[in-house]
Structure formats: C-alpha cells, structure tokens
Amino acid sequence: MTAMQQTCTTPFVVNYRMHSVAVFCGASIGNKPYFVEAARAIGTALAEANVTLVYGGGHVGLMGQMADSALASGGQVIGVMTRLLVDKELAHKGVTELHIVSTMSERKTMMADLADGFVSLPGGYGTLDEFCEMVTWTQLGLHHKPHGLLNVAGFFDPLLAFFQTAVDNGFLWQAMLDMVHVSDDPKALIAALQGDTSLPKDRWSK
Numbered sequence: 001m002t003a004m005q006q007t008c009t010t011p012f013v014v015n016y017r018m019h020s021v022a023v024f025c026g027a028s029i030g031n032k033p034y035f036v037e038a039a040r041a042i043g044t045a046l047a048e049a050n051v052t053l054v055y056g057g058g059h060v061g062l063m064g065q066m067a068d069s070a071l072a073s074g075g076q077v078i079g080v081m082t083r084l085l086v087d088k089e090l091a092h093k094g095v096t097e098l099h100i101v102s103t104m105s106e107r108k109t110m111m112a113d114l115a116d117g118f119v120s121l122p123g124g125y126g127t128l129d130e131f132c133e134m135v136t137w138t139q140l141g142l143h144h145k146p147h148g149l150l151n152v153a154g155f156f157d158p159l160l161a162f163f164q165t166a167v168d169n170g171f172l173w174q175a176m177l178d179m180v181h182v183s184d185d186p187k188a189l190i191a192a193l194q195g196d197t198s199l200p201k202d203r204w205s206k
Contacts, residue, residue, distance in 0.1 A: 018146070018194050020052035020078070022115035024130040026123035027061040027090075035062060035122050038152040040069040042119065042186040047075025049190055054114045056107070057081030057099075059092040062121055067092050080110045108133060112143065117193040119148040122155045139176050146196040148181040148189045156182065 023046075029036050039062040046053045047070045056063050057079025070077050071094055079095045086100055101107050108130060112118075120131040137143050149156045160182065166172035181192040 018051065018116040020054050020115050021046060021117045021119055021190070021193065022054040022111045022134075023066060023119045023121065024056070024123065024127045024134075025062040025066060025121035026127060027056070027058055027063055028124070029061050029065065030122060032153070034153055036065050038150055038184075038186065039063075039066040039121060042066060042121065042150060042190075043069030043071075043075070044073045045186040045190055046070055047073035049187075049194070050075075051190065051194075052076040052078060052096075054078045054080065054111050056111075057092055057095065058085070058090050060090055062123070064092060066121075067095060071095070078114055080107050080114070082107055112137065112145075115145065117146045117148070117196075119150060119189060119193070120156075121150045122152055128159075135176070135180065138179070139173075146181065146193040147179065148183070148193050150186060150189055151182050151184050153184070 023042065025039060026035075043053060043066040053067065053070045053075060055067060055077070058064055058081065059067070067077050067079070077095045079092055079098045081091050081098065081100060082104060083100055083102060085091065091098060099110055101110060112134060118131070118134045120127055131147070131149070134145075135147055138145065138147065151157070163172060163177050167174050167177055181189060181196070183189040183192065
C-alpha cells in the first residue's frame with residue numbers, strides 16, 4: 001500500500017457519528033468472482049456494524065449482491081431509484097425502503113441526504129460520476145461526510161494515480177485527496193469512516 005492509499009487526516013475537526021452509508025457500485029457484476037465477493041462482504045459488514053445501507057435500489061449486478069447480503073445479515077437497506085429504472089423492472093423488491101424519484105440528479109441528492117458517509121465499489125461511468133460528485137460537494141463545503149473506496153484487487157489504483165497527478169499539477173488540493181479512505185478490507189474501511197473526525201471544511205480552508 002502506498003502512502004497515497006493510507007488513511008490520512010487534516011487538522012480541521014468536525015464532530016461526526018455515522019448511522020448510514022451510501023454505497024455506489026456497478027449494475028453489472030464484472031468478470032472476476034472477487035467483485036461479487038467484495039459486494040457481499042460490504043453488505044454483511046454494514047449490517048453487522050448496524051449501519052444502514054443506502055444504495056441505488058437495484059436487484060442486478062453488484063448492487064443486488066450487496067443488498068441481498070445486507071438483508072440476509074439482518075441489516076436495513078434503503079434503495080433510491082428513478083421511475084425509468086423501476087419501470088424496467090430493475091428495482092429490488094425486498095429492501096426495507098424504496099424511494100422513487102424522477103431524475104438521476106434527484107437520486108444522488110436523496111442518497112446524499114440519507115447517508116452519513118459514502119463508499120464506492122468497482123463500477124463504470126455511473127459509479128465514477130457518483131463518487132466524484134459526492135467528493136466535490138465536500139470540497140465545496142456542501143457537506144462534511146467521509147468517503148471511502150473499496151479497492152478490490154487494485155481496481156482503483158489507476159484512478160488514485162490520476163488524482164495524484166492532479167495534485168502534482170496544482171489542480172487538486174492534497175488534503176482533498178488524503179480525505180478519501182482507501183482499503184481492500186470492507187470492515188476496515190467502515191471502521192475508518194466511523195472514526196473520521198477530521199474532514200477538511202472546504203477547499204479554501206488551508
């Protein structure tokens with residue numbers, strides 16, 4: 001693990017208690033068995049930690065695997081999905097709550113409102129969009145919630161390298177990169193988010 005991937009802190013303290021986590025991940029399962037294993041593991045870990053899972057509401061892909069695992073472990077699961085995707089019969093019918101919204105923007109906003117922290121698993125364009133928007137909201141001071149990447153088999157290594165390049169070239173503040181917790185262990189990642197009391201206030205607080 002590189003220094004960039006280790007949990008870091010900054011001197012700006014924010015009092016914090018995490019009861020729910022929004023998890024962003026693929027609507028596909030990928031082509032390696034360890035992606036499914038990781039999705040199931042974080043669903044179980046959240047349930048065992050008594051942390052409510054907030055996610056995109058689907059029954060397919062890593063989303064469905066994660067939700068099924070959390071529910072099987074006695075966890076609370078809240079899904080948020082657009083009407084379009086519900087009409088395509090992609091909604092999970094067994095979740096604790098399912099919120100139906102009109103647009104993808106409303107979906108992200110509701111997930112952010114319902115969550116005390118964020119974790120991203122492997123996925124594609126949608127997952128990257130969700131992760132970047134939530135981190136950007138922290139950068140702008142719109143919320144002060146911790147972020148994590150479940151770095152399954154080094155999946156996010158190229159993304160982290162890109163962000164470090166952005167830091168090196170003056171387009172990203174180092175503290176905003178350091179605030180993203182990175183681990184390949186679901187339980188360790190959840191523990192890091194729960195213990196995070198030192199998020200930057202916003203991008204101008206140096």
